[in-house]
Amino acid sequence: MPAPKKEARPSKAGGRARTPAYVKNLRGVKNWKEVSDWLEWRGIEDIECITPDQAGVARGKMMPSSKFTSNTSLALPSAPFMMTISGDYPEDGNGFSYPEDDGDLKLMPDLSTLTAVPWEEDPTAQVICDLVHQDGRAVEFTPRNVLKKVVAAYEKKGLRPVVAPEIEFYLVRKNPDPDYPLTPPVGRSGRPIGGGAGYSIAGVNEFDELIDDIYHFSENQGLEIDTLIHEEGAGQLEINLRHGDPIELADQVFLFKRTIREAALKHDTYATFMAKPIQGQPGSAMHIHQSIVDRKTGKNIFSAPDGSETEAFFNFIGGMQRHVPNALVMFAPYVNSYRRLTQAASAPVNAKWGYDNRTVAFRVPRSDPAGRRVENRIPSSDANPYLALAASLACGLIGMNNGLKPDAPVLTTANADEIDLPRGLLEAVDLFEGDKELRTMLGESFAATYAAIKRAEFETFMEVISPWEREYLLLNV
Known part of the structure; x- marks a missing residue:
């Protein structure tokens, strides 16, 4: 990504304002005002709002940095956090049930995790998000919230x-x-x-x-x-x-x-x-x-x-x-x-x-x-x-x-x-x-969800015929 801008922005009085120290932070800021300054100083064009699913895969949304700082409400369905590694969904039972409405969960950016995405050609940033329900309650079955609990x-x-x-x-x-x-x-x-x-x-x-x-x-x-x-x-x-x-x-x-x-x-x-x-x-x-x-x-x-x-x-x-x-x-x-x-x-x-x-x-x-x-x-x-x-x-x-x-x-x-x-x-x-x-x-909600996902992944694995089976069973049994 391009080197950060070194020049200070002019002050309202026409002088040269000192660059705030926080814009040089490689990782994290304290509030939304600092976010705007941090992004502007680096010339960031896009931002990835990511959160880990049950497998630790990054899920989320990408958007222009101007939209990220404009009070936009971010949301994801619950489905990605009930999905197996192969993209399937477990059956209901043993305390797990897929929500009938599959309503939105809110992505809440943790500003302390804001950082650059250095492998992108265009200036890009990323921020890790927590998931909450519409009423603000933490979503119990998401991995970052499990660790927080x-x-x-x-x-x-x-x-x-x-x-x-x-x-x-x-x-x-x-x-x-x-x-x-x-x-x-x-x-x-x-x-x-x-x-x-x-x-x-x-x-x-x-x-x-x-x-x-x-x-x-x-x-x-x-x-x-x-x-x-x-x-x-x-x-x-x-x-x-x-x-x-x-x-x-x-x-x-x-x-x-x-x-x-x-x-x-x-x-x-x-x-x-x-x-x-x-x-x-x-x-x-x-x-x-x-x-x-x-x-x-x-x-x-x-x-x-x-x-x-x-x-x-x-x-x-x-x-x-x-x-x-x-x-x-x-x-x-x-x-x-x-x-x-x-x-x-x-x-x-x-x-x-x-x-x-x-x-x-x-x-x-x-x-x-x-x-x-x-x-x-x-x-x-x-x-x-x-x-x-x-x-x-x-x-x-x-x-x-x-x-x-x-x-x-x-x-x-x-x-x-x-x-x-x-x-x-x-x-x-x-x-x-x-x-x-x-x-x-x-958390019982997490435990039921995670167990259901793992059982579903095992059943998917059992559908695959391995080289060992073809080598030793094909002509011998």
């Missing part, structure tokens, strides 16, 4: 959750025909990328220009990347984000996914967040680091004044152990997600915890007392970040509310033992529907 439950107890997501993804060759397997891309060396390049700087350098675009696009949106590494898979990268507020970090993951896909397309490559995109290669995770601070003191409640672990720390882990298996459908939302969760792999299939143990579901990394945190290693990168954060924090809060005790920490390899998690999507939906405390904390 969980964060509010912490606030009522004088607490503030702090999170730091890590997102893995693959770069793959363009593949317009879904019948063919995905293959690793060709890097600057001119050779297809191989596996086993974990933490390899040379592996990162294979995609220097693409990664430069990721950084540039991110900087122009005010998105902070903490670190970027090459993971074990062929063409698999990981981005770590700085810790902060759950809603803000979910917004960042939502925008990062768009950003990374756009940067990859610019280089004639796909970026995919599928949990298991390539057979024989590692899956992609979205690990979530979590700590809780006291809102008054700002102190980490997982650590006592003497630096030891608190009861709240153990209760949080106890809640994770008890309820995360029931919330797995929000961490592993598709049939493909369960291909990542296999024994003897780095993706855990247990509900155990341990200190600096990467074979357990809930790892406590080495840190000083102020940085004590719990890493949830179960979520896949295909998970909606709003829902994954909401579910993980909800499980921990239930544990603290009920004083749940964890098992003893595991000191050895845990992932080759028994499987503690559901092995497939339908089993995960059943467990989710059976956990009343979890459903209540997330």
Whole structure:
């Protein structure tokens, strides 16, 4: 996009007015007056009003910036938030019913998320919106509102959750025909990328220009990347984000996914967040680091004044152990997600915890007392970040509310033992529907809608005949 205008606008007195500092903000303003100035200073022509659906896909409307600032009422039907990933709709039942009128929901822009869209040729901005009913009530079943509901439950107890997501993804060759397997891309060396390049700087350098675009696009949106590494898979990268507020970090993951896909397309490559995109290669995770601070003191409640672990720390882990298996459908939302969760792999299939143990579901990394945190290693990168954060924090809060005790920490390899998690999507939906405390904390309307969508997606998947079936069943049975 063009460089921002540097000249100051003349004042009414004929002098030169000083440019307000807020118009230079890369991300967010406070009010509609600042919006107008921010857009004008950048010469923004169009604005995308977006919100995440149940899959984390950006839904919304695009309009001229002049219309956006002219008190225009923005609305969307409820349908996009009750739709499966393939564009179908679930059947009514089990607490879910499609609204007969399919009336409009209001899009309410969160002005703190206003930022540029740096990959567009014309000067374009974007803003993330919440959804409310016509009477102003929050729409309970939309993902951003689900996360807000969980964060509010912490606030009522004088607490503030702090999170730091890590997102893995693959770069793959363009593949317009879904019948063919995905293959690793060709890097600057001119050779297809191989596996086993974990933490390899040379592996990162294979995609220097693409990664430069990721950084540039991110900087122009005010998105902070903490670190970027090459993971074990062929063409698999990981981005770590700085810790902060759950809603803000979910917004960042939502925008990062768009950003990374756009940067990859610019280089004639796909970026995919599928949990298991390539057979024989590692899956992609979205690990979530979590700590809780006291809102008054700002102190980490997982650590006592003497630096030891608190009861709240153990209760949080106890809640994770008890309820995360029931919330797995929000961490592993598709049939493909369960291909990542296999024994003897780095993706855990247990509900155990341990200190600096990467074979357990809930790892406590080495840190000083102020940085004590719990890493949830179960979520896949295909998970909606709003829902994954909401579910993980909800499980921990239930544990603290009920004083749940964890098992003893595991000191050895845990992932080759028994499987503690559901092995497939339908089993995960059943467990989710059976956990009343979890459903209540997330919202019954959301729980019924989400479960109905997942059952419908499974039925759609069952209509597809796989290559495995043609290879082994066609002539043998």
